[in-house]
Amino acid sequence: MDWQEIRKKRLTKPIFGWAQRALPTMSATEQEALEAGDVWWEANLFTGDPDWQVLLNTPKPELTSEERAFMDGPVEELCSMLDDWKITWEDGNLSPEVWDFIRQNRFFGMIVPKKYGGLEFSAFAHSEVIRKISSCSATAAVTVMVPNSLGPGELLMQFGTDEQREYWLPRLARGEEIPCFGLTSPEAGSDAASMVDTGVICRGTWKGEEVLGIRLNWHKRYITLSPVATVLGLAFKLRDPEHLLGDEDELGITVALVPTDLPGVVTGRRHLPSFQMFQNGPTKGEDVFIPLDHVIGGEAQVGKGWKMLMSALAAGRGISLPSLSAAAAAFSARTTGAYARIREQFGISIGKFEGVQERMGAIAATAYQLDAARRLTCAGLDSGRKLAVISAIMKAHATERMRQAVNDAMDVHAGKAVIDGPNNYLGNLYRAVPVGITVEGANILTRNLIIFGQGAIRAHPYLLKEMEALEEDDREEALAKFDEAFWAHVGRGLKTAGRAFIRNWSGGLISPSPKAGKASRYYRQLSRRAAGFALLSDFALLTLGGALKRKEMLSARLGDILSELYFLSAALKRWEDEGRQKEDLPLLAYCMDAGLATIDQRFAELFANLPNRLVAALCKVIIQPFGARTRGPKDKITMECAEILMAPSASRDRLTDGLHLGREGGAVAKLEGAFSLSVLTSKAREAMHKARIEDPEAAVASGDITAADAHKITDYRKAVAEVIAVDDFSPEELALHGTQGGRAAGQAQTANF
Numbered sequence: 001m002d003w004q005e006i007r008k009k010r011l012t013k014p015i016f017g018w019a020q021r022a023l024p025t026m027s028a029t030e031q032e033a034l035e036a037g038d039v040w041w042e043a044n045l046f047t048g049d050p051d052w053q054v055l056l057n058t059p060k061p062e063l064t065s066e067e068r069a070f071m072d073g074p075v076e077e078l079c080s081m082l083d084d085w086k087i088t089w090e091d092g093n094l095s096p097e098v099w100d101f102i103r104q105n106r107f108f109g110m111i112v113p114k115k116y117g118g119l120e121f122s123a124f125a126h127s128e129v130i131r132k133i134s135s136c137s138a139t140a141a142v143t144v145m146v147p148n149s150l151g152p153g154e155l156l157m158q159f160g161t162d163e164q165r166e167y168w169l170p171r172l173a174r175g176e177e178i179p180c181f182g183l184t185s186p187e188a189g190s191d192a193a194s195m196v197d198t199g200v201i202c203r204g205t206w207k208g209e210e211v212l213g214i215r216l217n218w219h220k221r222y223i224t225l226s227p228v229a230t231v232l233g234l235a236f237k238l239r240d241p242e243h244l245l246g247d248e249d250e251l252g253i254t255v256a257l258v259p260t261d262l263p264g265v266v267t268g269r270r271h272l273p274s275f276q277m278f279q280n281g282p283t284k285g286e287d288v289f290i291p292l293d294h295v296i297g298g299e300a301q302v303g304k305g306w307k308m309l310m311s312a313l314a315a316g317r318g319i320s321l322p323s324l325s326a327a328a329a330a331f332s333a334r335t336t337g338a339y340a341r342i343r344e345q346f347g348i349s350i351g352k353f354e355g356v357q358e359r360m361g362a363i364a365a366t367a368y369q370l371d372a373a374r375r376l377t378c379a380g381l382d383s384g385r386k387l388a389v390i391s392a393i394m395k396a397h398a399t400e401r402m403r404q405a406v407n408d409a410m411d412v413h414a415g416k417a418v419i420d421g422p423n424n425y426l427g428n429l430y431r432a433v434p435v436g437i438t439v440e441g442a443n444i445l446t447r448n449l450i451i452f453g454q455g456a457i458r459a460h461p462y463l464l465k466e467m468e469a470l471e472e473d474d475r476e477e478a479l480a481k482f483d484e485a486f487w488a489h490v491g492r493g494l495k496t497a498g499r500a501f502i503r504n505w506s507g508g509l510i511s512p513s514p515k516a517g518k519a520s521r522y523y524r525q526l527s528r529r530a531a532g533f534a535l536l537s538d539f540a541l542l543t544l545g546g547a548l549k550r551k552e553m554l555s556a557r558l559g560d561i562l563s564e565l566y567f568l569s570a571a572l573k574r575w576e577d578e579g580r581q582k583e584d585l586p587l588l589a590y591c592m593d594a595g596l597a598t599i600d601q602r603f604a605e606l607f608a609n610l611p612n613r614l615v616a617a618l619c620k621v622i623i624q625p626f627g628a629r630t631r632g633p634k635d636k637i638t639m640e641c642a643e644i645l646m647a648p649s650a651s652r653d654r655l656t657d658g659l660h661l662g663r664e665g666g667a668v669a670k671l672e673g674a675f676s677l678s679v680l681t682s683k684a685r686e687a688m689h690k691a692r693i694e695d696p697e698a699a700v701a702s703g704d705i706t707a708a709d710a711h712k713i714t715d716y717r718k719a720v721a722e723v724i725a726v727d728d729f730s731p732e733e734l735a736l737h738g739t740q741g742g743r744a745a746g747q748a749q750t751a752n753f
């Protein structure tokens with residue numbers, strides 16, 4: 001017997017038995033979710049020794065000239081047509097002109113290949129479009145998002161038969177068909193696989209002929225675009241009690257296309273999601289018959305619906321809500337900086353108060369960070385990968401950060417943002433935030449269950465191999481495969497422990513970094529944290545095994561570390577891609593200092609809560625020998641970030657590039673105008689301030705300013721008065737809001753209280 005055989009028999013065999021009990025077991029749906037999608041940069045982070053060149057060699061996402069023309073043309077025009085207040089409070093819908101414009105310009109076909117009449121945009125271009133529209137109206141953005149994410153366009157492209165693609169994709173791209181996707185039902189929300197909607201294989205009549213098909217019964221809710229949809233992508237559990245297809249009774253979750261004009265389909269009623277007016281509502285079907293070829297992918301895809309959904313979600317989830325979140329953060333940054341400059345209290349701009357700067361610094365850094373992560377994710381998607389784990393990270397963490405940025409923006413604007421009306425440019429965004437938090441996998445679930453749960457299995461170099469070996473039917477084969485993966489895992493574990501020890505005990509000094517100028521130290525710190533993360537993940541999996549799935553608070557913290565590592569590497573990549581802009585250094589520093597502090601905090605929480613105290617103590621000695629010493633961004637850095645928002649600069653432009661800055665005469669346009677005048681008149685106002693003169697005419701008379709300056713200052717004061725004004729309504733107008741969906745807005749008056 002050679003050494004390997006002895007190892008297998010004496011050591012691996014008992015460990016194999018233990019692992020069968022300890023390692024996470026997988027349900028069929030979990031197995032399918034794990035098989036869907038690809039891993040990418042997060043797998044590199046999971047090694048504990050990320051290869052920074054892989055990150056830095058990733059091409060920077062760019063628009064083609066065609067995509068750029070679409071941004072400057074149709075997207076710009078669409079934005080100028082959107083009046084969010086009117087959409088929300090007067091029409092309760094996008095106007096017919098906007099619907100037509102969206103259809104005619106193929107906004108619904110951004111992901112559809114050109115050969116089917118779509119725009120075939122890159123993930124980055126798709127994201128840029130969503131981002132810009134989101135800066136004017138969440139309702140319009142969500143309307144455009146849905147046909148370009150789950151579907152069912154993406155499902156058809158990935159899994160449809162040739163006939164289905166030929167028929168449906170051109171119609172979807174041209175907007176002749178409005179799609180929606182129905183997964184969620186009253187009983188089955190987060191646990192969508194527990195749906196009770198059914199399909200039964202049977203014979204039925206279709207266009208006068210008897211064919212094999214499915215009789216469907218469903219009740220879905222919360223379905224975006226359902227009230228106006230002409231075709232419903234439906235997920236249901238398929239049964240074959242008469243064995244018309246084969247021997248099995250239960251065929252599993254299946255996805256089919258259901259034209260909504262079929263007898264038995266009931267749609268049209270609307271939900272009101274956080275007062276956002278995108279079309280959303282329930283859909284029901286009673287004994288609706290469809291032929292078998294309406295199953296997406298035909299008979300070959302019967303029962304494979306869950307895997308199809310997970311795979312399709314991996315693409316859309318990485319684009320839609322992260323783009324909306326990045327837009328929300330950038331919009332918050334732009335408007336809050338401008339408002340904090342022109343709004344004065346106690347005789348100075350509120351943006352000069354440290355308390356306000358604390359919030360503005362955070363908003364600015366979040367805007368930098370979110371856009372960095374959005375771009376990196378798009379680059380990954382554009383390399384052809386379906387990023388399952390990264391999409392989950394982006395969905396949960398981008399929307400959470402959006403929530404914080406919008407909250408901070410609301411607090412800085414105070415009453416101005418609380419009072420609703422056409423003059424409030426933040427209130428609707430604030431109301432839209434919970435939609436982002438809830439849809440496409442609610443955040444608590446995604447953070448606690450999915451990110452580390454899937455990440456550990458998918459992105460870990462050996463765990464999935466070990467689990468697959470345990471599932472092998474042939475015991476000899478299973479033991480051989482497990483032996484190979486397990487000992488490679490042990491080897492890696494020892495290397496990781498050594499690496500984590502050296503990097504952490506040297507405070508990151510002995511830690512790899514590419515030559516990245518002032519950012520080099522951050523790479524070293526991330527390499528240090530990555531080593532600690534890899535070690536702690538292994539120990540957590542080793543000591544908790546399958547129980548880690550139920551220990552959600554521990555799993556969430558490990559997921560937070562992985563997510564932070566992803567976001568921070570994205571910030572470093574952005575800094576590099578943008579040519580290491582010196583003026584952006586405070587933004588990068590803020591992101592890194594805040595992110596590293598979060599990582600260290602999560603490490604400390606894990607050490608305090610891991611049930612195996614010996615392992616916790618050992619990991620603490622290796623990873624955090626001197627405790628969690630990172631303190632977050634210094635006040636000076638926070639103030640520098642806040643200042644970026646308060647004055648025109650290339651840095652501010654980079655941060656808020658690609659937003660739509662308001663319709664002519666709209667509230668944002670007024671704010672932008674007042675901000676420009678503030679900059680233009682700043683010297684003259686300073687001169688008046690020094691001379692203690694309030695009246696511009698008097699200042700002209702005393703020679704402190706010119707007549708032209710006085711004119712501009714008068715304009716500026718008028719512009720400021722318009723910006724700080726809020727709306728008020730008569731009681732009758734408000735009663736109309738309640739009863740008729742709000743026509744009052746059109747007659748809203750502006751008052752200056």
Ligand SMILES: Cc1cc2nc3c(=O)[nH]c(=O)nc-3n(C[C@H](O)[C@H](O)[C@H](O)COP(=O)(O)OP(=O)(O)OC[C@H]3O[C@@H](n4cnc5c(N)ncnc54)[C@H](O)[C@@H]3O)c2cc1C
Nearest residue numbers: 181182183184189190222223224273439440441442444445
């Ligand atoms: C505006 C809007 C649009 C939508 N559009 C669509 C659509 O087009 N198509 C579609 O099919 N669906 C759609 N949905 C449904 C959406 O995906 C679900 O709302 C979501 O999956 C959560 O389900 P639920 O609301 O029933 O919450 P529940 O499942 O009841 O969950 C409640 C809370 O418990 C948490 N939770 C649940 N399980 C766990 C767990 N194991 N661990 C930790 N936390 C957990 C959740 O995170 C959540 O915070 C939409 C929903 C909304 C509100």
